[in-house]
Amino acid sequence: MKMNVRGKNIEITPALRDYVEKRVGKITKYFDAIGDISAVLKVEKGHHIVEVTVPINGMLLRGEESTNDMYTSIDLVVDKIEKQIEKYKTKISRKLRSGTFRGDLVPNVKETDQEEFKLVRTKRFAVKPMAAEEAIMQMNLIHHDFYVFMNSESEEVNVIYRRRDGNYGLIEPEF
Secondary structure, eight states: OOEEEEEESSOOOHHHHHHHHHHHGGGGGGBSSOOOEEEEEEEETTEEEEEEEEEETTEEEEEEEEESSHHHHHHHHHHHHHHHHHHTHHHHHHHOTTTTBOGGGSOOOOGGGOOOOOOOOOOOOOOOEEOHHHHHHHHHHTTOSEEEEEETTTOSEEEEEEOTTSOEEEEOOOO
16 A cells, blocks of 8 residues: 655645654555555645545545644544445445455444435436537536536546536546
């Protein structure tokens, strides 16, 4: 397991890198096989933002936190990922049947806290080919945060979405 710590608008000092590796490294105790962990530390408009992504056998655990202190953001993002592991303990162990998940190390959560994924609606609609810019316009016209469309350039189904920073993102499938 390798940990990649990057900074945006902040210099990663050795002390900060050690703190991230120590705190985020706690997550590895729950898994035998874990991919390269990515931690991105940013400073934007006075907010210290930490994004951590942990790949495990085709699954991704991801957390993001923002506070006025970088060390607090790091602590909160690790707590958030540990809560995800606790909450989805049963589902993670079923998905990772190879025995790489050490569920016995995860504290038990009350049964009332464990939610089932309940599909409440299915929608069908015609997908017409269009450019990403047209999809953004369509999304804004219907006041949604995402829009599914057929990309006229790649001829694949894509998703355009509005990001928290007000910009737009494009999701393209990779087979």
